Amino acid sequence: MESIWVADGHCDSLGDYLTAKRTLKYSSEGGHWDLQKAKEGNVALQFMAAFIESEYKPDRAVWRGFQLLDAANRFIKENTDAVFPVLNKDDLRKVANKPKIGIIIGVEGGEILGDNILMLDKIFQLGVRVLGLTWNQQNAIGYGIGASNQKEEGLTLFGRQVIKRLNELGMLIDVSHLNEPGFWDVLECSQFPIVASHSCAEAICPHPRNLTDQQLKSLAANGGVVGINFNPPFLTRNPVAKREDVVRHISYIAEVAGIETVGLGSDFDGISDVPEKLTDAAQFPGLAQDLLKAGFSTEDVRKIFNKNLIRLLSSVLK
Numbered sequence: 054m055e056s057i058w059v060a061d062g063h064c065d066s067l068g069d070y071l072t073a074k075r076t077l078k079y080s081s082e083g084g085h086w087d088l089q090k091a092k093e094g095n096v097a098l099q100f101m102a103a104f105i106e107s108e109y110k111p112d113r114a115v116w117r118g119f120q121l122l123d124a125a126n127r128f129i130k131e132n133t134d135a136v137f138p139v140l141n142k143d144d145l146r147k148v149a150n151k152p153k154i155g156i157i158i159g160v161e162g163g164e165i166l167g168d169n170i171l172m173l174d175k176i177f178q179l180g181v182r183v184l185g186l187t188w189n190q191q192n193a194i195g196y197g198i199g200a201s202n203q204k205e206e207g208l209t210l211f212g213r214q215v216i217k218r219l220n221e222l223g224m225l226i227d228v229s230h231l232n233e234p235g236f237w238d239v240l241e242c243s244q245f246p247i248v249a250s251h252s253c254a255e256a257i258c259p260h261p262r263n264l265t266d267q268q269l270k271s272l273a274a275n276g277g278v279v280g281i282n283f284n285p286p287f288l289t290r291n292p293v294a295k296r297e298d299v300v301r302h303i304s305y306i307a308e309v310a311g312i313e314t315v316g317l318g319s320d321f322d323g324i325s326d327v328p329e330k331l332t333d334a335a336q337f338p339g340l341a342q343d344l345l346k347a348g349f350s351t352e353d354v355r356k357i358f359n360k361n362l363i364r365l366l367s368s369v370l371k
């Protein structure tokens with residue numbers, strides 16, 4: 054059987070491209086994700102995050118974010134034989150129908166906006182189609198899971214304006230890293246379904262970055278998707294994570310929130326450790342095999358691997 058293609062909701066490989074540590078063309082350069090590994094793993098859609106590192110916050114966050122977006126667009130231009138930007142519904146229809154990998158540019162950290170709503174239109178013009186509202190810290194939009202008052206505070210007034218404009222522009226809202234009060238505010242404010250692009254199930258592995266059953270069920274009611282993160286500390290409390298831990302999170306979320314809510318968000322090149330036998334983007338087909346062995350139908354695996362995320366994007370992008 055031909056392997057099922059992958060829509061991966063999160064990777065952090067752009068940092069290495071920006072610093073010229075890797076060209077992201079060849080497996081031999083190391084790392085978790087590059088064009089060669091992605092092709093081998095049958096990745097047809099990849100979210101690439103402009104992750105703003107903490108040392109740039111707050112003063113140089115806007116500058117760093119734009120530097121990363123410049124890198125994202127250079128990467129796409131330098132590799133037009135292998136990738137194409139996904140900017141709208143028409144582009145989305147081309148995904149998996151041609152040999153090139155569709156790229157969704159994302160920003161991980163609303164710090165890129167400063168406290169200026171006009172910056173949202175600017176990053177949209179630069180091709181950004183998904184915004185992670187916060188990383189772990191507080192910013193002008195709201196509070197990340199690492200902020201000191203994250204248990205009490207929801208979205209700011211500016212944060213609510215950002216949600217409204219994201220909806221108007223046709224950009225996907227990403228709540229991974231956002232605190233729980235903020236999560237509920239986003240669900241209340243957004244007219245469109247949302248993504249938690251790289252998180253797992255808290256009931257299987259207690260970690261502040263994972264989602265509670267109540268959050269998973271509400272995400273399902275919203276039509277949203279959670280991309281399973283391959284970061285070992287999110288998957289298991291054991292010292293070593295295995296591919297079967299990923300299967301466990303997928304099975305659990307499918308049971309609690311429905312199969313339509315589950316997707317993939319590897320976090321490749323954003324995590325320091327990886328599960329056994331799921332060590333890079335070439336190894337997605339092995340995960341599909343494990344899911345089939347665990348009793349998922351081929352159609353179920355298609356939903357998890359690509360259909361759910363594509364459905365979500367179709368409802369959000371213009």
Ligand SMILES: [Zn+2]
Binds near residue numbers: 161229323
């Ligand atoms: Zn992240």
